[in-house]
Amino acid sequence: MADTSLFILRAKEFHLFVLVYVDDLIVTGSCPNRIQEFITSLAARFSLKDLGLLSFFLGIEASRSAKGLFLCQCKYISDLLHRNNMHDAKAVSTPMASTSRLTLKSDWAGDPGDFKSTGAFVVYLGKHPISWSSKKLSVTLDPPPKPSTVESGSLRVLHVSSRDQLANVLTKPLPRNSFHDLIAKIGITSGAPT
Known part of the structure; x- marks a missing residue:
């Protein structure tokens, strides 16, 4: 694209x-x-x-070091917290309570009332994530594929473990270790480069 x-x-x-x-x-x-x-x-x-020299653009701060250009959204986040009277809120290690169960199954059409799933994406600049979004999506429940399409090899069905789904960090409450493992895989770091 x-x-x-x-x-x-x-x-x-x-x-x-x-x-x-x-x-x-x-x-x-x-x-x-x-x-x-x-x-x-x-x-x-x-x-x-x-x-x-570039220092601020579209809510992203830019600072230089010997290692290169560091981009962060600290000012944007600070302004957002102040605008919503949350500037005194305490930091947490994960953005959602991992002990609450949202559903008893995976999030694919996770809400049986509206058959909506939560989808997410991450925007990268090079290999560095700079923005993300998640939202509820409508899901059409199609009948399963015909066995012949799987048997002929024209459709390959693979299991992907939930722990390997990077989108889970944006759409589901996770235990602290899982949350930190996934944000590391996405490339999110805290703090400026040294």
Whole structure:
């Protein structure tokens, strides 16, 4: 799937990346001289204000270290907690109580009243998760596949253990160890890089 807000120029000697959001731009690349040439070219055609090195964009803070660029949403989360009068709330090791049972079976059409399941996704920047979402989904209960499709090999049915479902960290209450194992597999870390 193409990202219509990211423009990439790949030349033999350099790469240039331009990320556009409404009237904000992030310009970066492998050659500082080419980046400056591009910004100067834009400024000749448009009213442009260069804000310098990236520090904050779309609720994401950016800070640099010897290891690279660190992205976090600390300010966004702090603002969200203040807006909802939760700034004095105490931290917990998992976001949901793991002792409560939401259903007696898996979450596939987990609510027998509305036949909805909870689905989730994680958005990555490179190998680092930067956002996630989960919501209730409608599920259509189809009849099971015909045995002949399985026997012929045109449909392969595999069991995936619940402990290996990464989406569980976003959709189900989990014991602390399972929660921390899954967020580590997703790539979520706490704190700035050292």
